[in-house]
Amino acid sequence: xxxxxxxxxxxxISNGVSKRKVRCLLDSxxxxxxxxxxxxxxLNLKSTSSENIAHTLFGGATTDAxxxxxxxxxxxxxxxxxxFEFDFxxxxxxxxxxxxxxxxxxxxxxxxxxxxxxxxxxxCPKIEMLLGSDVYSKDLKQAGVPDLDIVDSSKLNIRxxxxxxxxxxxxxxxxxxxxxxxxxxxxxxxQSLKTGDVxxxxxxxxxxxxxxxxxxxxxxxxxxxxxxxxxxxxxxxx
Numbered sequence: 001x002x003x004x005x006x007x008x009x010x011x012x013i014s015n016g017v018s019k020r021k022v023r024c025l026l027d028s029x030x031x032x033x034x035x036x037x038x039x040x041x042x043l044n045l046k047s048t049s050s051e052n053i054a055h056t057l058f059g060g061a062t063t064d065a066x067x068x069x070x071x072x073x074x075x076x077x078x079x080x081x082x083x084f085e086f087d088f089x090x091x092x093x094x095x096x097x098x099x100x101x102x103x104x105x106x107x108x109x110x111x112x113x114x115x116x117x118x119x120x121x122x123x124c125p126k127i128e129m130l131l132g133s134d135v136y137s138k139d140l141k142q143a144g145v146p147d148l149d150i151v152d153s154s155k156l157n158i159r160x161x162x163x164x165x166x167x168x169x170x171x172x173x174x175x176x177x178x179x180x181x182x183x184x185x186x187x188x189x190x191q192s193l194k195t196g197d198v199x200x201x202x203x204x205x206x207x208x209x210x211x212x213x214x215x216x217x218x219x220x221x222x223x224x225x226x227x228x229x230x231x232x233x234x235x236x237x238x
């Protein structure tokens with residue numbers, strides 16, 4: 001029987017002073033996220049509160065309610081400085097042996113598609129954290145962007161930078177998607193040119209889809225009545 005590899009990854013967690021790399025299991029079927037008791041103690045995390053929780057297992061069996069300490073844990077992807085902070089409940093054991101993705105031919109295909117895996121190699125290192133749906137379902141790209149009602153200057157700076165990045169992304173998509181469609185549709189050459197027309201400026205060293213667009217500001221007619229020269233205004237590239 002072939003072995004099924006579940007979704008795991010390596011992240012870095014911090015208590016604000018020291019850091020530790022841990023192996024995580026991604027489980028969208030779990031309503032809460034958990035951290036090993038031994039990991040919380042090793043990192044000297046301070047409990048923020050506690051909750052009594054009973055777990056419903058596969059098959060319908062339900063465990064007795066037990067008190068779980070809650071910790072606020074900062075974590076970040078390997079090699080990136082972005083910190084995310086989420087609540088995790090303490091658990092003695094999260095799961096049994098969880099195989100890693102072996103270094104085989106599939107890695108070449110993943111690399112070709114620019115998909116990077118952090119949990120690779122032989123053996124079954126211990127799973128120290130479980131990321132449940134309370135974390136798994138969140139858009140981690142937006143984590144760290146403060147709410148609009150937060151007026152702290154540092155938080156406002158973060159939101160300004162975020163809004164600026166959104167504007168740049170929308171502008172980039174507009175240029176690539178909408179303007180490129182106009183370029184492809186403008187295949188019929190017009191014999192008449194008038195002020196205010198939007199035109200394509202052909203370049204020999206570029207494909208038609210990459211030609212810049214401009215607006216006609218002034219037309220200079222020749223003696224025979226045909227316009228052969230025009231002044232065109234082009235928007236500067238961002």
